[in-house]
Each structure stands twice: as structure tokens, then as C-alpha cells.
Amino acid sequence: MKKLTSPYKWGMIIDLDRCTGCGACVVACQAENNVAICEKKEISEGRNMHWLRIERFWVGDYPDVRVRFLPVLCQHCHDAPCEPVCPVYASYHNPDGLNGQVYNRCVGTRYCGNNCPYAVRVFNFYDHTWPKPLDNQLSPDVTVRPRGVMEKCTFCVQRIRRAKEDARGAGRMIADGEVQPACAQTCPSEAIVFGNMADPQSRVARLSRSPRGFRLLEHLGTHPSIVYLKGGGREHV
Amino acid sequence: MKRRAFLKLSGMSAATALLAGCRSRNEKLIPYLVPPDEGITPGRANYYASACRSCAAGCGILVRVSEGRAKKIEGNPSHPVNRGKLCARGQALVQELYHPDRIVTPLKRSGARGSGNFTKISWDEAMRILTAQLKGVQVRGRDRLALVTPPFNGSLAELTAEFMKGMGSPHHVTFDLQSPEWLAAAYRENYGSAALPYYDLSETRYVLSFGADFLEHHLSPVHYGYAFGQMRQGRDTVRGHFAYVGGRLSLTAASADRWVPARPGTEGAVALAMARVILQEKLHDEGSLSANGIQAGSLLKGLAKYDVPRVAEFAGIQPQTIVELAKDFATTTPALAMVGEKVAFQSNGRASFRAVHLLNVLVGGLNRKGGIYPAAGPSTSATGGYAGLATLVERMRAGQIEAALIHGNPFHSIPVATGFQEALAKVPFVASFSSILNDSAMAADLILPDSSTLESWGDVVPVSGTREPVVGLMQPVVAPLHDTRQFGDVLLATAAALNGQAGAGQQKTYLDYLKGSLKKRGAADSPAQWNELLRQGVLLGKRGGESAQYRWSGGGGTPDVEPPRFVGDQKQFPLFLETYPSIKTNGGAALPWLQQLPDTMTTVVWDSWVEINPKTAAQLGIAIGDLVEVASPQGSVRLPAIIYPGIRPDLVAIPLGQGQFAGGRYAKGVGVNPLVLLQAAAEAGATHPAWQATRVSVRRISPEGNLVMHGHPQGSYRSELVGV
């Protein structure tokens, strides 16, 4: 069999020194990807459907207390713990390094969710509705997931696909910065940068070499596609 | 027929269908990116430029429209305020458009007031009722009409002013709790210019905020969010430093390197103590002082009573902290100090403002790269703020107001202590222009629903966030969903129906009026310019040279920050209360995405909460999620408690925006409105009461707070697990 290769390895940088915890990315993601509206009860059961969340950590005690924000989304691991456990190959790896989820293959065993150390996979425990005319906002590019299906961040694969078509039509590669997921596009402080890690000149590749870089739960050996840049710095000038 | 030709045709008919829907007078939609050759392609989205009016920042947006439906909002990269970025509130504009509980036709009250019983009527009938009522008012006394709106700017400000002038009534109230007009007055006092400041955050090396939450709501959150990112990591060798002075660690303060939890109302004194240290150590910028007419020696003498130990004691912080802040601020160049709403609305807010800005003068931070400049704000400023409101309430109480026209949701956003809500009940005829059945619409006899932002024409002038004059154009990007009319059109039609008694009656539609207004302001006076404005969604002006500079006014007169005064006896009400705007203010509570969005600091969803320091909570026997009662001399609310490590032990805080009786299925009955706690004790001659100067008591009621948090409370402290 021919080995699938791709000139793209999509990756993301999240600069924690820039992130202000504003939450714009969370709503942008929800808008772009038809993420379900969850009521209080559903969230109280721990079943919020957001693909992206802002973790907030308290460090220290009053008055020397500090706060750290950590946007967490699917890390698109290159050794993804969610993939081998899926009995029907709904969770798979694509040649661009994306961790994909085939909704109409998913049978809802939730093994992948259990095996994800970042707890970013969300399961449709309920049938979600968009009361009319709220359904008008649903994006035609993204499937609405029914009950019993696992879903998660796709790096806005529909946008990547669109950019690929455009690039192919023009007979070129996707330019650096040409495609951005919804979160990166809206982030006011430009904390999120997205691009092709396989291109050493791309902004993400350059930023990934920063001495501030680390990966989330690195010791688990999942090899995430997301590199975080450490925040904080001089406590005083 | 070839497939391509067919697609072309069907694309065109789809296009005409779309255009016919929302365009009456041959207006064309001009997409932001002109598509390559064939106009609208089925299945392929177009982007249209417009503007967000959900807060005073006035960001530019691009709306992705696919087959006549608005799908996704992005920031407009050509808009200098937000440069393609957007906040969560702006993202949620589509939900405002497609909200399932919008008012779809004009409504007439059919039950008791406040019962929520309305019957649908036609626009003809609605306009008949409205004009008949206003005609009656015209006969019985022209000043018996009131108009209550949010602080508009641009053409809508002109139109409302003209309308009221034509009607002959002075009662146009544009009250806002975070009062831009108060801020403008404060800047006029300090700098002789009512322009709000533009912080050159991206170029500064040290930013010192006194209660200014510039990453959440202060002036222009998206712009300053962008600038903050630049300040931190946008330069190769410099990482800007950020210190925050204020009793509560807000979302903005959470990004600070240093948090100084000064007691509420002492921020100005801290600034003056810093000024004294700077002068004593001769760290000040002599040139800046003399250019602004200040004599260092006499200023230092005037500051004698602000010696560090005394102020530190007063503010409840370490003396060393003040000294360090002062030295860092004065020796890191460029530096800038900002001061925000929660300091403003203390009893000594005016003096504190002056004190903080004195710091900017001391380090030469005016009109300088990395310092502060006057922003290019709207030329038409708000009218009849708090003073106008107080007069109106008095008149309404005395039965001297016979008709009140209401836009926005003042019933919910004005503190009850002003008496507005109760006085409104005495007005025989109340008309609301709300697009959703909010608390104000519930109190109305007639509802003439406005169109939503994405269906409307308009101009949006940002209050800050840019030094060049900017006009953002709002255009309908989809056909109107319901039988609604723009507020401006209704005003014009009313004026015309009253036989040109009102001066604004000359124009026919609001779109014409808007074009005329833009023309007057030198924008878009040719069709080509108008088309360009439609396409870009933003019109840029030229920066106003030397005249657009701040200069300290009032010379060396030393600001004197008196000790703050609070409402409520300290024994009975031992805690200070802070109320702060949240994503739910300005109509955000009605939108499910924003209710579902966990508040970043507390991760609470779909609710209100009160933040309590862990020590205080322990003393009061309160655990996280308990139902507590917060009481002030004015009123009380019951809501769940959050144990919040980033707040002074003598302070509690409640976010604003929730607690509506109505407002659609997503807002109704969710959370509480802390405005019922605030007292309106305005000082004599004050332009604004001290909303942040109320004391409260907190008492545990039961363990049943019904609080839902997205994050696990214990997980909140385990940052070592993920190495951040």
C-alpha cells in the first residue's frame, strides 16, 4: 500500500503570556462548529459540549495570589491515546497530522473519551436542538452531531479543506496564515497561532522553537500538535 | 443548459431574492471581498462588512452569509479598533438575530401592565396609536414627553436630539451605569479635552491600572486585548510589565504581574503617595512638569499628607509596595497609568481620577509613544445623563410626564434606588422599541420592535481604541426576519406624521438620514465613496494634528483625595460591595452562548454569584455553592457564593447583567440583579452617584445554591499537574 504523506503538519501555538482568558475563542468555536447549546442541568452533570475550554488555576493565597489561564482543546496528538481504542476506527489520524473523528462511524462506546488524558472529547448524551429560528445560524459546512456520537475539536478542518481547494485551484501550497481556525482568528491578543509545522519558516514552527515552549502532559508521550508558551515572567520589574 | 450557466442563473436568482428582501431603494449589498467573477455562488459564502454596537468600543465585523443567512461573525481586519479580532459578545451577534423569542410584530398591551399579555397589531395601527398619543402630549404640554435611550453616538444621537428638539421636550435621558459622559467630564477637567484616552499599550513598558478593566469592558476591550498581546510578546527584547491596583482580582487583573489589593476608595490616595515618592526621589520628568504648568516643589509640598506609611495603612497594603510601584513606574520608560470605572464611582472618584492622571504627567506619559493620547471619539456626546435622569424621575413621580419612549433596557439597568422603575408606572403611556420582550418592554403599553444589528443601517463611532477618527458602517446583511422596523425609521415617520411639527420630519427614511449625516461629517458624499464604505465597513479620517493633545489643566493645584464615604453602617453592613459589568450586560444575558460560556474566573454558567474571600467565608460559615443573602440598606438578593481567593476579605463582588424578570427564555429568571442593592445618595452637585460605595452584609441561608461550575473547584489549584 502506498504510504500517505502530506506536505502539511498542522500545529498550533498557544502563548499563555498573551492569553487574557477573555473567552472569545470558546464562543467563536461554538459558532463555527455547530457546538450544542447546553443548559444548566446538562453542565451540572459534567456534560458541557464545548470543544475548547479555558482552565483557570489559582496559585498561592491572598494577597499573594496569582492566576493562570490555560486554553485546552484537542491536542491532535501524534500518538493519540484515543485512536487505538476505537473499535470502529471513528477516531483516526489523517495524513496532515490531524486527529479526526468520523461522526457517522462512531457507535458511542466512549472509549476514546475515557482514554483522552486532556478530557477534550465531548459526548452527545442528549439530543440537542436549536429552537427556530436559531437553527439558521447552523453552519452548512459542519455536520450537526446526533445523540450517541462523540465529538471534539477538528482544528476547523472545514476551513483547512476550503483553503486546500483554493490553493489546489491556484496550483500552490497553502500560504502561512492563510487558514486559521475560528479560535485563532478571533483571539484578541493573538495568543493562538495556527499553521504548518512541516514548514520550518512558518510562524508556528518558529514559535515552537521558543525556549518558553512546552507541551501539555508531555510525560505521557502523546506528542501533541499544540505547543504552549509559558506565561508569567518577572514578578517585579 | 450547461451546468455552469445553470449555476450562474440560480446564483443570480438567489441573489435577487436576497436583495429584494432587504433592499427597498435599489441598495446593493457589496461584499467585503469581491468574488472573482460570478457574483453569489450557491454553497459559497460571502462576507459583508458591518459594525458591532453591543458596547461603546464599536468594533468592525465581517458577517459570513451563506444562502441569505448569517452564519458567523468575524472581526473586520480593516477596522483599526479591532483589526480582525472580536470578543465573545460580538461573536454572539447571530444569536441576537435568530433569537427564538424576538418580538416579531408590533404589540399592544392587553392585560395589566407587567403581566406580559400583548396582542399583535399592524405597523399602521401601532403608528396610529403612537402618533395619537404624542399629538395629545403636544397639545397638553410639550415637555410631557420623555425619551430614554442608551448613549447613542453618530447619526442616531443626532436624530434623537433633533426629534426631541422638534417635539419641544428636554427630557432625553441617555443614562448608562458606566457613564461615558462622567468619564468625558473627568477628562475635560484634567486635560481640558473631553476626549477619552487612547492608551498606547502595545508600545509601553509598564502599565499601571487603577481599577480599569481594559481587557473586559473598559473603553475598548478588543483593541486593548490586542495591544496587550503586543505589549507582552510582540517585541523582541521587551516584555511589558503590568501592575493592577484594586480590591478585586478581576479578569483583567488576573493577567497582571503584580496585584495590589487596595481598599476600595483609596486608589487615588495610593496614586498620590506614589507621586510623592517620585518627587522626593527626583524621578519625575522635569520637562513634562513645566510643560504642563506644574512646579515640582510646590506640588511636593501639597502632597505632604500623603506620606507612604499613612496611606499604606489607609489602603490596607504594605508601605514597601507603594514605594516599589512608584520607583518602577517612574524608572521604566515609557509607562502609563489608567484609571477605571470602579474607582470613578466611589464618593471621591473625581479626585482619584485626577490623582492617577497626575502620575502620567509626572513621568511625561502624555502624548507620547507608549503613553496616553486623546482618542478620536464621537463628536456628538451623550446628553442628559444622571442629572437628566433625576429630573425625569421627579417629573414622572409628579405625574408631569404623559408619554415615555424607551429604547434599550433601562428598567433592568438603572438602579432601583433612583426611583425610575416605580416612577415609570405613573406614566400613562409607555412605548418600547425593544426587539426582545425584556423587562422594559414588559412595562410598556406599546412595543414597536427594532430590527437587530445584522438587519439594520447605522453608523458606529468607537469611543476609544483609535487616534484617527473612524466611522463604522452598519448595514443589513440579511433580509429582515420579522415585521420589525428600525428605531430611526419609526422616529422619522412619527415626526412626519406629526405634521412636521418636529424638525426631523423633513427626511423620509433613516437610511437617507444616515447618508445625510455622514455627508455632513465629511464622510461618503459621493456614491463611489458610499459604495466603498459599504464594502469596507469603515471610513477612516485623518488624525487631528497638534490640537489633539492632552495638556494638564488646573496647573499645580494638588488633587485632594478625601477618605471615601460609604452607604450603610459599618457594624450592620461590614463588607464593601463591588458590582462589575460582565459579558451578560448590554443584552448578553439573553444569548444562550454567553450564558453557557463559563465565566473564566469562577467557571460559573447560567447564573449569578457573589465572590467572597476564603477567610471571610470561613468566618461566616459559608462554603462554595451555598445560598447566601447579600443585604444592603437598600435591598437584598439571594444567590450562590463563590469562594474567591482574589478578593479582599472586606470586599464582596457580584457581576451585573443577570436577574431579569423577562428577556426571553435564556435570560428570564436567571441569576440576580445586584443593582437593587445600590443606593443613589448623590453628593450635592455631583454628576453621578457613587455606585461603588455601598456596604453590605452576607449571611448563609442554606447549602442549596444550585450553583453550576464548568471547572472542578479542586482542580482549580492543581496547576503543577500541567506545568503552568
Ligand code: SF4
Ligand atoms: S480568545 Fe485568546 S485571549 Fe481570549 S481566552 Fe481565548 S486564547 Fe485567551
Ligand code: SF4
Ligand atoms: S468589544 Fe464591544 S463593540 Fe467590540 S465586539 Fe465586543 S461588544 Fe462588540
